[in-house]
Amino acid sequence: MLRDLFQSVRGRSLQLAAPLSTEDCCAQSMPDASPIKWHLAHTTWFFETFILEAHEPGFKPFHPAFRVLFNSYYNGVGAKHPRAQRGLLTRPSLEEVRAWRRDVDARMATLLETCDDPALLALVTLGLQHEQQHQELMLTDVKHLLAQNPIVPCYDGEGMAPDAPPLPLEFLDFDGGLVEIGHDGRGFAFDNELPRHRSYVAPFALASRLVTNGEYLAFIEAGGYRDPALWLAEGWDRVQAGEFGAPLYWRRQENGAWHEFTLHGELPLDPARPVTHLSLYEADSYARWTGARLPTEAEWEFAARLAGIEAGRLHPAAASDAGLAQMFGACWQWTSSSYAPYPGYAPAPGAVGEYNGKFMVNQYVLRGSSCATPGGHARASYRNFFPAGARWQFTGIRLAR
Secondary structure: OHHHHHHHHHHHHHHHHOOOOHHHHHOOOOOOOOOHHHHHHHHHHHHHHHHHHHHOOOOOOOOOOHHHHOOOOOOOOOOOOOHHHHHHOOOOOHHHHHHHHHHHHHHHHHHHHHOOOHHHHHHHHHHHHHHHHHHHHHHHHHHHHHHOOOOOOOOOOOOOOOOOOOOOOOEEEEOOEEEEEOOOOOOOOOHHHOOOEEEEEOOEEEEOOOOEHHHHHHHHHOOHHHOHHHOOHHHHHHHHOOOOOOOOOEEEOOOOOEEEEEOOEEEEOOOOOEOOOOOHHHHHHHHHHHOOEOOOHHHHHHHHOOOOOOOOOOOOOOOOOOOOOOOOOEOEEEEEEEOOOOOOOOOOOOHHHHOOHHHOOOOEEEEOOEOOOOOOOOOOOOOEEEOOOOOOOOEEOOOEO
């Protein structure tokens, strides 16, 4: 029942914020990340602005200023507070944002009791999927925030024991052919997963698992960050500028050993776990170093339809299964495909149509899901996308040939 799902998803956002202090929830560590308070507010803004404002009898906003303060990028809705200044919003307080959530949740529950309009119910479903996306961002944004603190605080105090070594990496062959790509119509899909269409995929091979920390460390020690022949030009410029020299949260100790900052705090680098928090440039460079490449998104989706969907803890786990492993639930996987519309794509009408379509430029597609992706949110046709230099998400490497 949609009302039960609404309560569950909305409650999960509050659960993710529960381990954090008020101060944790209000700070912003970089323009690409948002404060937890802002995430809790913006996801509430979505339901008030797109649903209650249009469908609630006698609608009145909880606070008129919130319409501007917590608009993210919907130009069709009106003015927006600058993204890079979200951490300066000391008012409203976190408690007032929580009160707003309670108010909107109660009003949404009343609306859902009597609502039978399929278009409205579809918009509520979109809002819940949108909130699940922000739940993943809450974890990755707070990780980036906590990583700036020299006392290396934990989000989750429960530690992680070292993982068992993964199975050897193998390349699995796929025949390819004329294949169907895109969402198959069963269940929810974002508009960028549509329309389903035919695409020719040449025979290819895909790595059985993700690249590990240990394998990536070998790339570093072999001089991978010092060889311009391995790098795309923009990536090499960033290496030369000192932006890249190791994965985002790796920290080298005085004795030369590597540690990794995680949501469980700073831990010795586990060579068995998947390497994560890499840019497309780093993923592509590593692939070149091995004599392989990154998969296209069509190759990835064709293979992923044979894989199970996994979800788990707050950090990627080592591969433990034979065959095609870690397609879901560990790291988002960079592909070599630019983020562009499928043939025949048309954005939804109105401001909601700004959700995906206007970002189809200067970004690359990632596939799968990560350890931070909410359960039930992953599927083979899901198209995530980020600029080539983005590293604060759980992004990893799957090789192809």
